[in-house]
Amino acid sequence: MKVVIAGLGAGGFAAALTIKKWDRKADIVFIDPKPYDLMHPCGLPYALEGIISGDDLAHDQGLDKMGMSRVYARIASLNTGLKSLTTDTGETIPYDKLVLATGARPVVPPVPGIDKALTLESPEALKEILAAVVPGKNAVVIGGGAIGLEAAWALKKKGMEVTVLEMAEAVMGRSLDPDFSELIKEYLSAEGITLLTSVRAESVEEGAVVCSGHRLPADLAINAVGFAPDLSAARSGGLTIGKHGIITDKTLRTSAPDVYAVGDCIETFSPLLGGTFPVRLATTAYRQGVIAGARIAGKSGRSWEYTGSFMSFVSGVGEWEVAAAGLTSALAKEAGYDPLVSKAKGTVEPEWMAGASELNIKLVFDRESRKLLGCQAVGERGAAERVNLAALAMRTGQKAEDLLDLEMAYCPSVSKTWDVFNTAVENAVRRLNL
Amino acid sequence: MKVVIAGLGAGGFAAALTIKKWDRKADIVFIDPKPYDLMHPCGLPYALEGIISGDDLAHDQGLDKMGMSRVYARIASLNTGLKSLTTDTGETIPYDKLVLATGARPVVPPVPGIDKALTLESPEALKEILAAVVPGKNAVVIGGGAIGLEAAWALKKKGMEVTVLEMAEAVMGRSLDPDFSELIKEYLSAEGITLLTSVRAESVEEGAVVCSGHRLPADLAINAVGFAPDLSAARSGGLTIGKHGIITDKTLRTSAPDVYAVGDCIETFSPLLGGTFPVRLATTAYRQGVIAGARIAGKSGRSWEYTGSFMSFVSGVGEWEVAAAGLTSALAKEAGYDPLVSKAKGTVEPEWMAGASELNIKLVFDRESRKLLGCQAVGERGAAERVNLAALAMRTGQKAEDLLDLEMAYCPSVSKTWDVFNTAVENAVRRLNL
Numbered sequence: 001m002k003v004v005i006a007g008l009g010a011g012g013f014a015a016a017l018t019i020k021k022w023d024r025k026a027d028i029v030f031i032d033p034k035p036y037d038l039m040h041p042c043g044l045p046y047a048l049e050g051i052i053s054g055d056d057l058a059h060d061q062g063l064d065k066m067g068m069s070r071v072y073a074r075i076a077s078l079n080t081g082l083k084s085l086t087t088d089t090g091e092t093i094p095y096d097k098l099v100l101a102t103g104a105r106p107v108v109p110p111v112p113g114i115d116k117a118l119t120l121e122s123p124e125a126l127k128e129i130l131a132a133v134v135p136g137k138n139a140v141v142i143g144g145g146a147i148g149l150e151a152a153w154a155l156k157k158k159g160m161e162v163t164v165l166e167m168a169e170a171v172m173g174r175s176l177d178p179d180f181s182e183l184i185k186e187y188l189s190a191e192g193i194t195l196l197t198s199v200r201a202e203s204v205e206e207g208a209v210v211c212s213g214h215r216l217p218a219d220l221a222i223n224a225v226g227f228a229p230d231l232s233a234a235r236s237g238g239l240t241i242g243k244h245g246i247i248t249d250k251t252l253r254t255s256a257p258d259v260y261a262v263g264d265c266i267e268t269f270s271p272l273l274g275g276t277f278p279v280r281l282a283t284t285a286y287r288q289g290v291i292a293g294a295r296i297a298g299k300s301g302r303s304w305e306y307t308g309s310f311m312s313f314v315s316g317v318g319e320w321e322v323a324a325a326g327l328t329s330a331l332a333k334e335a336g337y338d339p340l341v342s343k344a345k346g347t348v349e350p351e352w353m354a355g356a357s358e359l360n361i362k363l364v365f366d367r368e369s370r371k372l373l374g375c376q377a378v379g380e381r382g383a384a385e386r387v388n389l390a391a392l393a394m395r396t397g398q399k400a401e402d403l404l405d406l407e408m409a410y411c412p413s414v415s416k417t418w419d420v421f422n423t424a425v426e427n428a429v430r431r432l433n434l
Numbered sequence: 435m436k437v438v439i440a441g442l443g444a445g446g447f448a449a450a451l452t453i454k455k456w457d458r459k460a461d462i463v464f465i466d467p468k469p470y471d472l473m474h475p476c477g478l479p480y481a482l483e484g485i486i487s488g489d490d491l492a493h494d495q496g497l498d499k500m501g502m503s504r505v506y507a508r509i510a511s512l513n514t515g516l517k518s519l520t521t522d523t524g525e526t527i528p529y530d531k532l533v534l535a536t537g538a539r540p541v542v543p544p545v546p547g548i549d550k551a552l553t554l555e556s557p558e559a560l561k562e563i564l565a566a567v568v569p570g571k572n573a574v575v576i577g578g579g580a581i582g583l584e585a586a587w588a589l590k591k592k593g594m595e596v597t598v599l600e601m602a603e604a605v606m607g608r609s610l611d612p613d614f615s616e617l618i619k620e621y622l623s624a625e626g627i628t629l630l631t632s633v634r635a636e637s638v639e640e641g642a643v644v645c646s647g648h649r650l651p652a653d654l655a656i657n658a659v660g661f662a663p664d665l666s667a668a669r670s671g672g673l674t675i676g677k678h679g680i681i682t683d684k685t686l687r688t689s690a691p692d693v694y695a696v697g698d699c700i701e702t703f704s705p706l707l708g709g710t711f712p713v714r715l716a717t718t719a720y721r722q723g724v725i726a727g728a729r730i731a732g733k734s735g736r737s738w739e740y741t742g743s744f745m746s747f748v749s750g751v752g753e754w755e756v757a758a759a760g761l762t763s764a765l766a767k768e769a770g771y772d773p774l775v776s777k778a779k780g781t782v783e784p785e786w787m788a789g790a791s792e793l794n795i796k797l798v799f800d801r802e803s804r805k806l807l808g809c810q811a812v813g814e815r816g817a818a819e820r821v822n823l824a825a826l827a828m829r830t831g832q833k834a835e836d837l838l839d840l841e842m843a844y845c846p847s848v849s850k851t852w853d854v855f856n857t858a859v860e861n862a863v864r865r866l867n868l
Contacts, residue, residue, distance in 0.1 A: 010851055014852075021864075040784065040786065040846070042844065042845060042846050043784065043786065043787070043846045046787065046788075046846055046847065051787075051788050052786060052787060052788050056786040057786065059786075281841075281844065282844055282851040283841055283842065283843070283844050283851055283852070284841070286851055286852050287838070287839070287841070290838075290860075301835075301868065302835050302868075303835040303838055303863055303868045307839050309841060310841055311841075312841040312842060312843040313843050314843035314844065314845040314848050314849065315845050316845050316846070316847035316848060321845075321847075321848060323843050325841075325843070350474065350477065352474065352477065352486060352490040352491065352493075353477070353480065353485075353486060354480075354485050354486055384842075384843040384845070384848045384849060385819040385822070387843055388819070388823060388841075388842050388843060389822060389823060389826055391841050391842075391843075392823055392826050392827065392830075392840060393826060395839065395840075395841075396826075396830040396832065398830065401735075401736050401737040404721070404724075404737055405721070405741050405829065406825075406826060406829075407715075407717055407718070407721070407743060407744055407745075407746040407759075407822075407825050407829075408717065408746060408818075408822050408825075409717070409746040409747050409748035409757050409759070409818040409821055409822055409825075410476065410715065410716055410717050410748065411476060411748040411749050411750050411755075411818070412474070412476055412477045412480055412750070413480065413750035413755075414748050414750060414755060414818045415748065415818060417444055417716040417717055417720055418448075418717070418720050426724075429737055430455075434735065434736075434737045
C-alpha cells in the first residue's frame with residue numbers, strides 16, 4: 001500500500017507513525033517543501049526571546065530508518081479520479097491513500113506595504129527578524145492573538161520598544177471574554193508593552209506603521225494577523241470545502257475516495273457548537289492524524305473516530321499562562337446558549353506559602369442544562385491545568401452540581417485545599433439556586 | 435438553631451461557613467482545645483525546612499465577627515438522646531445540630547521508648563523539633579508515608595543525616611505501586627537520605643533507634659507512622675462506627691439524630707471499591723463539611739450529597755511532586771479487578787525546551803470494563819495536574835478508548851503536543867486491542 005502524506009507536521013507525522021504501527025510494510029511518502037522534517041512553530045517566540053536556539057526547533061526525523069521517504073515539493077495538482085498528484089517540481093506520484101495535512105499559512109492582510117513586515121513562521125524568518133532586532137528601537141506587531149503577544153514579549157525582552165495593534169476590541173478575543181483580555185492588557189502594559197485595540201494598520205512604510213492616521217515608528221514590523229488553511233491541493237482535487245476548511249467525516253475521510261485530511265486545513269467538529277469551526281492546534285492535528293492513520297491501516301471502531309474538539313488552548317504570555325477551552329460567553333450566546341458566568345480569583349498555592357501565585361478563573365455554564373460550556377484562566381501558573389480539567393468536564397457533559405464533587409490533590413507546594421476552580425463552581429451553583 | 439461543631443479544621447470550618455451562607459442567624463459554637471483557630475498541618479514540613487515560619491500556619495479566623503463562638507475544650511461525653519454534650523472542662527452544652535469534625539490523631543506505635551520520638555503535628559511540636567535540629571547530627575524518621583518523607587527532606591535540608599524506617603516493602607505503598615515507590619527511593623538516596631524498607635523500629639532509646647537489632651544513631655527521632663481517626667466523642671455518644679471510622683450516609687448524617695460527621699474521623703465511600711475506606715485529606719474534609727453544612731441549613735438535592743472520593747493526593751517530596759488517585763494495581767487486584775497497567779515516561783515540556791522536566795506516569799485500567807481505576811505520577815512537576823485529570827476521568831467512568839480524545843492545551847513553556855498522559859492512554863488502548 002502506498003500512502004502519500006502531504007505535509008510533514010504534527011498531523012501528517014502522527015498519521016505516518018500510526019500506519020507503521022499496524023502495517024510496517026506500508027510505503028509512506030511525504031510531500032513537503034521545507035528544508036527539514038518536523039518544525040515546531042509554537043517554539044519560535046521562545047527562540048526569538050533567546051530561551052532556546054532556532055536550531056532546536058527544526059528536526060531531522062530519520063525517515064529512511066522508519067521506512068518512509070520524502071519529496072521536497074508541494075502538490076501542484078491533484079487528480080482524485082486517477083488517484084495521482086503532480087508536484088510543483090514536476091513529479092507525478094500515484095497513491096493508494098492520500099492524507100492532506102497541508103496545515104495553515106499566515107494571513108497577509110490587505111494593507112499597503114505589508115510585504116515589509118516579517119512573519120514569525122519558520123526558523124528562516126526567525127533569523128531575519130533576529131537580524132532586524134535593535135535594542136532601543138521600535139517594533140510594531142500587527143495582531144494581538146497568542147503569536148502576536150508572544151512575539152511582542154520576546155521583542156521587549158530583546159530590548160525593543162514594542163506596540164501591538166489589534167483590530168478587535170480586545171486581545172485574544174476568540175479565547176477570552178473582554179474582562180480577561182483586559183487582565184492581559186494591564187499585565188503587558190505594566191511590563192512596558194503598548195497594546196492598542198480597536199485599531200487597524202493602514203499601511204506599512206519604511207520605518208513606520210500607519211495606524212488611525214498616526215505614524216507609529218517601526219524599525220521592525222511583524223505580521224501576526226493569523227493563519228488560514230492551505231487549501232490549494234484540496235481545491236485542485238475538487239474536494240468539498242466548507243466555511244473553515246476541508247470537510248471530513250468522523251474518520252477524517254474527505255469527499256474524495258481514499259483521501260483523508262487532518263489538522264489546520266480541515267473544519268473541526270465542536271460538540272458545543274453542534275457544528276464545525278477552525279482549530280489551529282497541534283494537539284488536535286496529532287489526534288486527527290492518529291485516527292486517519294489507524295483507518296488507513298484498516299482499524300475501525302470507537303477508538304478511531306474523531307468526536308470533536310473543545311479547543312484546549314494555552315499561551316505563555318510573558319511570565320503568565322493564558323489558557324482557555326470551550327466557548328467564551330459571547331460565543332456561547334451566539335450559539336444560542338443562555339450563559340451564566342462564574343469567576344474566582346485566588347492563589348494557586350495557599351496564601352501562607354512562600355511564592356504563592358495568583359490565578360483568575362472564569363467558568364461559563366448554560367443556565368438551562370447547567371452544563372459547563374467554557375473556561376478561561378489567566379495567571380502566573382496553573383492556567384492550562386485547570387483548563388484541561390474543564391475540557392474533560394465539558395467532554396463528559398458535567399453539570400455545575402456534578403463539579404462540586406471535583407477533587408484536586410492538595411499539598412502546600414502545589415495547590416490549596418480548595419482550588420479557585422472549586423470556588424468558581426460553588427459560585428455558579430449558588431447563582432443557579434441548586 | 436444552635437449548631438455545635440466539634441473540631442475546627444477544614445471540615446468543621448467549611449460546615450460553619452456553609453451554614454452561615456444560608457442561615458446568617460444560626461448560632462454556631464466550635465469546640466476545640468487548640469490555642470488558635472485554623473492550623474494547616476500539611477504546611478508543617480515546609481516550616482520545618484524553613485521555607486515558611488510555623489507562625490504562618492496557625493490563624494485566628496475572627497469567629498466573633500462571623501457570628502460564631504468557641505469553647506477551648508474537647509468533648510468528654512455525648513448524650514445524643516438529650517442532644518447535649520459535656521466538655522473536658524466541665525461545661526454542658528446542648529445542641530440542635532452537632533457536627534463531629536474531630537479529625538485524626540497521630541498513631542503511637544507500640545514501640546518501647548516511642549515517647550522520646552517527636553511528632554510533627556502542630557506548631558508547638560514544630561518548635562520542639564526545630565530546637566532539636568543540629569546540623570551534622572543524626573535523625574531517624576519512623577514511617578515512610580508522605581509526612582515522613584516530607585519531614586525527612588526538611589531535616590536533610592537543615593543539615594542532618596537522615597534515615598527513614600518503613601515497615602512495608604516500599605514507601606508510600608498505599609498510593610504507589612512498588613516500581614513507582616522505587617523511583618522515590620532512588621531520588622531520595624541520590625539526595626543523601628537513607629531509606630530502609632521492610633524494617634521495624636524496635637525501640638527508641640537515648641541517642642538511638644533500634645531497628646533489626648542495630649542501633650541507628652538518632653539525636654532526633656520522629657514518629658511519622660500515620661494518623662487514626664479521633665473517635666472518642668463518637669464512642670461516648672454510642673454512634674455506629676465501622677472499620678475505618680464513623681459511619682455516615684450520603685448527607686453525612688451519623689446513626690444519631692441531628693448528629694453529622696465529616697473528615698478524617700469518618701469512613702469515606704469509594705466508588706471504585708464499592709465500599710468505604712479511610713481518607714485523611716483536607717479536600718475531602720472540606721467537601722464533606724460543605725455538604726453537612728448545607729443539609730443543616732435545610733438544603734437538599736443532588737448538589738448536597740457526597741458521592742465518594744477518588745483520593746486525589748499529592749506530596750512535595752523534595753523537589754519532586756508525587757501524586758496518585760484511585761487504586762494501585764495491588765489494591766485493584768484485591769478489590770476483584772483484573773488490572774492492566776500502562777506506563778509512560780517523558781518530559782512535561784518539549785524535549786527541545788530549556789529546563790524541560792521529566793515525569794513518570796502510570797495508569798491502571800480494568801481489563802473487563804476498560805475503565806480507568808488509578809493513576810500515579812512522579813516527577814519534578816505536573817504530577818498533581820495529571821492525577822487530577824485522572825480523578826475526573828474515573829469519576830465520570832471514562833474508558834481507555836474515551837481517553838484517546840483527551841485534549842491537553844499545548845504551549846512549549848507549559849506542555850508538549852502529546853502528553854505522557856496521552857501516551858500512557860495510547861499504550862493501554864493498544865494492549866487492550868481496541
